[in-house]
Amino acid sequence: MRTSVGRLRLPKTKGKPMTDTPSYAFLGPVGTFCHQALSQVAPPEATIVPCAGERAAMDATRSGRTRYTVVPIENSVEGGVTATLDSLAWGKRLQIVREIVVPVSFTLAARPGVTLDDVERIGTHSHAWAQCRNWMTDTLPGAQHTPTTSTAEAARLLAEGYDGFQACLSSAIATSLYGLTTLRADVADNPGAITRFVMLSLPGHLPEPTGADKTTIQVRLPRNHAGALHQLLEQFRTRGVDLTRIESRPVAGQPGAYGFSIDLAGHVCEERVQAALVGVYRTCDDVRFLGSYPRADGRANAIEPGTSDEDFRAARAWVDALFTQG
Numbered sequence: 001m002r003t004s005v006g007r008l009r010l011p012k013t014k015g016k017p018m019t020d021t022p023s024y025a026f027l028g029p030v031g032t033f034c035h036q037a038l039s040q041v042a043p044p045e046a047t048i049v050p051c052a053g054e055r056a057a058m059d060a061t062r063s064g065r066t067r068y069t070v071v072p073i074e075n076s077v078e079g080g081v082t083a084t085l086d087s088l089a090w091g092k093r094l095q096i097v098r099e100i101v102v103p104v105s106f107t108l109a110a111r112p113g114v115t116l117d118d119v120e121r122i123g124t125h126s127h128a129w130a131q132c133r134n135w136m137t138d139t140l141p142g143a144q145h146t147p148t149t150s151t152a153e154a155a156r157l158l159a160e161g162y163d164g165f166q167a168c169l170s171s172a173i174a175t176s177l178y179g180l181t182t183l184r185a186d187v188a189d190n191p192g193a194i195t196r197f198v199m200l201s202l203p204g205h206l207p208e209p210t211g212a213d214k215t216t217i218q219v220r221l222p223r224n225h226a227g228a229l230h231q232l233l234e235q236f237r238t239r240g241v242d243l244t245r246i247e248s249r250p251v252a253g254q255p256g257a258y259g260f261s262i263d264l265a266g267h268v269c270e271e272r273v274q275a276a277l278v279g280v281y282r283t284c285d286d287v288r289f290l291g292s293y294p295r296a297d298g299r300a301n302a303i304e305p306g307t308s309d310e311d312f313r314a315a316r317a318w319v320d321a322l323f324t325q326g
């Protein structure tokens with residue numbers, strides 16, 4: 001039985017998972033970019049569980065079936081992965097414990113014997129299609145997209161004989177794993193695109209601060225309040241907290257209400273981050289803490305003058321002393 005393809009480990013098909021072995025759900029099937037991200041972090045003995053969709057993978061950890069989940073959260077070309085962002089924002093709470101960055105480039109693949117001229121429909125994940133849209137318009141004008149739950153799912157369907165599309169956009173690994181042939185390699189509108197994946201667990205485990213961390217939160221702005229967004233941003237600016245991502249999403253069932261998903265530079269153990277979060281909590285309707293974790297790029301966060309932990313402690317000591325001085 002094959003247990004790996006290149007650096008990708010395949011799920012175990014026999015035997016009971018050992019309860020003390022870490023288990024990871026991920027956006028499956030095997031051969032997704034998500035599987036590649038998982039392979040960067042999971043120990044060799046890990047049990048891995050492919051799931052059909054981001055939400056299904058997250059639910060596997062919510063229900064206790066797996067200890068961790070790895071799902072895509074953001075792409076450098078197409079932006080946020082809304083299925084992940086919305087489930088993090090509104091579903092049962094999960095916490096980000098790690099981020100993983102994977103360079104993505106796509107292969108246009110088909111069953112052996114199929115040529116570019118035969119291709120009318122292409123199956124792939126919506127984020128993959130978005131990253132190859134211009135290439136498609138230039139090279140295969142008129143080719144239609146059929147969305148699949150993942151890039152490898154499209155490859156798997158083709159290999160099974162599915163005839164709803166003639167080709168798929170997937171990774172080179174998936175192309176070989178599912179016995180397809182490459183029609184075009186390195187398909188992309190923006191060479192150098194990366195996708196950021198997050199590893200999630202149930203709340204309770206907070207990674208240690210490293211000095212090169214990020215914190216993710218979800219907030220809902222008060223409605224009918226002029227300058228509400230300005231007031232939110234002000235909480236970060238005055239404490240020298242840099243935002244590395246901010247995205248708005250409509251709140252389901254509440255037309256006109258928006259939630260914001262925010263990544264900020266820093267760890268919740270740091271004074272300036274805590275001070276900003278206290279301000280956010282005071283001024284927004286809903287605040288959800290989604291984790292503090294090491295940055296994948298390892299870049300140390302810059303600390304503006306007057307915003308280090310020592311600066312905050314000295315300032316608090318000065319205020320405390322006002323009560324004890326005569």
Ligand SMILES: O=C(O)C(=O)Cc1ccccc1
Pocket residue numbers: 027031032033034035072075104125127128149150151152195
């Ligand atoms: O479908 C996959 O292989 C994924 O891991 C999600 C995805 C899709 C497109 C670009 C990056 C990640």
